[in-house]
Amino acid sequence: MSSESTSKDSIGIVKTQSVHINQPLKLACGVVLPEHKLVYETYGELNAQRSNGILLCHALSGDHHAAGFHEGDSRPGWWEHYVGPGKAIDSDKFFIVSVNNIGSCFGSTGPMSINPETGERWGGSFPSLRARDWVESQRLLMEYLNIDCWAAIIGGSLGGMQAMRWSLEHPDKVLNAVVIASSMKLTAQNIAFNEIARRAIKSDPDFCDGNYLQQGKAPLRGLALARMIGHVTYLSDELMGQKFGRELRIGDLVDRNADPVEFQVESYLNYQGDKFSDSFDANSYILITKMLDYFDLSREYDNDPIKAFSHSKCNFLVISFSSDWRFAPERSREITDALLAANRPVSYTEIESDKGHDAFLLPNVRYEDALGGYLSRVATQLQGGAQ
């Protein structure tokens, strides 16, 4: 269905930056972080009016390294195909900011950081987070970067939730919100998959009630399982069929023998699970899946999405993917309908794709065109002085 486009130039070598935000951050759960660290990357140049900033919001397992290459690393950032010179999110036109959010595990303050009050790592005692906490932390970074208003905030999945939350909490600080493969709230099925993933982690004896770091352990088996569950649900049945079918990696089902048999898809999934558990932190996984579950755009607006969106002032681009069954097109249509009913300017595109939820990360010409076309108009408006 989808076709890959020709690759464009990479942003090249990038350096991760970091900042200590010394202002207190009051979290939605009531806990106050007196200070926190954020690691982030930027691509492109901020213009003289400081009006061309784009904020990228990562999803569950994402990080700040969205594009380009780290010195000596052959793998580019997670959104390399869409972020760079001449690309859909064009670093020749925009100053793109990609931040690792608090609670995650790639350098920003999170469960692996030292809790200044105890002198020990936070581990499982890191406070519960909401998407609005990420928004607030991003706003402090924005202040630090001396940007008054984002030209656009862009995110897929949990990233789209942040973009929507920004539009309600800080309507004067964002001109465009791009909400990709997202939802105003998770369904019971989604919560169920997240809970199974969390239980897989907590069932691992090496989880030690969240204190595995202090004990020099890591619930690698549990986290691998959690990832495998997520991974299957982020792909479509169709894509898995094309990619693996019923191909065997080991053994033979025809012969009368009792030797072990392994399907390709089993081996692939086990590999993905193990790879992930080596690079991600289990407490972060628990924390961020709960953020997803807890997110409910209109909870504080009488559970009325129209009322919620009537607080926004920006333009919206909403994108979904046909085979995404965890954040189904229906969820994006609900967002679009609520925006329309609230008289907000919104464009909605459903992209034909067989790649499931993961489609938002993968090359796809129509997606590229939709995103690139929209942002190109944003750039033109900026040049015209719309800001």
Add this chain to the structure above:
Amino acid sequence: MSSESTSKDSIGIVKTQSVHINQPLKLACGVVLPEHKLVYETYGELNAQRSNGILLCHALSGDHHAAGFHEGDSRPGWWEHYVGPGKAIDSDKFFIVSVNNIGSCFGSTGPMSINPETGERWGGSFPSLRARDWVESQRLLMEYLNIDCWAAIIGGSLGGMQAMRWSLEHPDKVLNAVVIASSMKLTAQNIAFNEIARRAIKSDPDFCDGNYLQQGKAPLRGLALARMIGHVTYLSDELMGQKFGRELRIGDLVDRNADPVEFQVESYLNYQGDKFSDSFDANSYILITKMLDYFDLSREYDNDPIKAFSHSKCNFLVISFSSDWRFAPERSREITDALLAANRPVSYTEIESDKGHDAFLLPNVRYEDALGGYLSRVATQLQGGAQ
């Protein structure tokens, strides 16, 4: 969508029977079981011509107790709604045989049984099984019961696979095959979910490489997780939304407090997982999910389902459920198409239901009518001497 029908009479108190089959059973993997035990139940009376036998084939977690009540037990069998006097599978008209298959854990020979060669429980060393092994064991039971030909073989999911396999292996021993919510082979996605379930079990340190029985342990956490994964995928997103939505069981997401929050769906799933792990055997779960993965109707028929079904002689009823995404209606249409192309008599019904794969076990008037109507015609034909 679906509506529940009025309940009819129960079969009442039933007794489980058992038989030691002393003939050797050569399994598809090459291993020979010199003898095996089967536990089973029967409902209704065998007629003088011994022609009104119906074989029920259970699925992954099923057992022989399909209908009625065990003495002192208030819960009926798993197919109570469909099996009994005047019901769709009518015990006034048929002699219904429901057997617990080998490899399972409810009394028939399986991983929990003693391996006569070692004097110890089989545990993880129980030989690998295929659906055809269950068919062969059922055929030995049929011989014991002195039945020459089944009026019908009926099964849902893995049960439907057995019914199809019977029609190919013993075309003269079955007049009707009723294949419900089944498939000619699992998709990669289905295999993936099964593999995650198996890995959850194997990751549990109490699994002890399958030898937990010998060590007085049980991988309860792993098996609970395996069941939770299965359970979510057997339900539809829609049904979970109706049943649980985003209702909370513990805590409150509005207040600024850090107390724990639990959704109803989380509590429900955790309960289901724990309940299951107390009643099922982990080695059986691994064994039977592999049977599902390995099943491929036409593997020995040049991978040609039409060629496969051309070996069958019976009539077929194929039933699917609209919201079943693990054994989707498309899989049943593939069966039906192959049967039609092989010039086999087949009726196909897709039942509107919001209950996912589990629909095949649950009350639904149209399903009841389709199944009952078909079997009522089978009964009439038997009386007319069609046998």
